Amino acid sequence: MNPYLFGYLGAAILLLSGLSLTRKNPVHAVLYMIVMFFHLAVLYLGLGAEFLAAVQIIVYAGAILVLFLFVIMVLNIKEEMEGERFSVGWPFGISIAAGLFLLVVLITGNIVPGRQGAYTPGVIAAQTNTKLVGTLLYTQYILPFEIASLILLVAVVGAIVLAKKKLR
Amino acid sequence: MVPLQWYIWLSVALFTTGVFGFLTRRSIIMMFLSIEVMLNAVNLSLVSFAHFLNGLRGQVLALFVIAVAASEAAIGLAILIALFRNRATAQIEEVTEMKG
Known part of the structure; x- marks a missing residue:
């Protein structure tokens, strides 16, 4: 895959998922998530997984997120949007996430691919x-x-x- | 040509975004969305390993992950509807009977 295309897709995926998970309105969050899944499907296409790219769009963007939208419609969204977005322990959560990221990046820095398949x-x-x-x-x-x-x-x-x- | 490490790091970054969302959001819907992000990050790493190892096992495994994610979303959202019917809330901090 072209490194520039990978850079755009990676940046867009991270930005969209970050935007999605910090929105106050769950409907906006789900819509950002749908765009993120389309970008992920393009990444799958670049990795030679055409069937998975189609499944990603049909099942994830088409079925699972529509299910989310249905449930959000059933729930009372007005009440949902009042009050705090994040729990009191958010610095704790952010430090756990950052620690996990550093740990896995350090481990996978010198990864050696195994036996090649057929x-x-x-x-x-x-x-x-x-x-x-x-x-x-x-x-x-x-x-x-x-x-x-x-x-x-x-x-x-x-x-x-x-x-x-x-x-x- | 993009090396395997880039894909793995992107996948890890996506996974930690999901972990952050799961640990910090109060709304149960947003916690479910975070779980979906985490499952997608794992799928991305599976597909990239499949590509770089010239195999297809990763893609087959990713299909199973998608099936499990679909059933998880269905069950979780049904639980959320049942919870909302009994408590009229979808905030995780107002459901603390188990004192967990």
Whole structure:
């Protein structure tokens, strides 16, 4: 990927997520987050993950954040926006975040990539990324795939049970 | 050509933004949004490792992370609706029965 494009995308992602997480109005926060997810999808495209970029836009920006917007609409947003934005312990939180950042950056400074896999860009270009990911999902990762479907089923049932007014 | 470290550092910066939001915001909705940011940071590092190691495992794993994030959002927001119905609040500091 072009370093300038990476610089723009990285700066935009960090700026948008920072803006999003400090907004008072949750609707504005979700809208900033949607723009951030689109930038992340472009970054995935640059990394050769076309299928994931599409899933990022469809599932994250299209489904999960719309779910957030729905719930914000159900809740009383006026009350939500009154009072303090941050809790009293915010210097504590910011120091924990900065410490974590320094720790991981120090650790990953001299990272050495491991053994190279078989999916070189040439192989992926010949078979397309989506087909290869699908083949892997339905052969080698079939058990985790089924477990993921079970998790989604449990989530659907659980969400209905939790949000229902009265269970008969 | 952008090296692997840049992607990892971007991912770490995004993750710490999420940690900051999760630890400091009072509203439960904003805490859920912070969790989504953290999950996306992990996805970014998985995809970049997959790219630089010529593999596809990272991408498959990122798909599972997205599935788990979707179910987490559904369950969490349902809990939030139930909480709001019983307490009429979505502020984390007003829900302190467990004294945690």
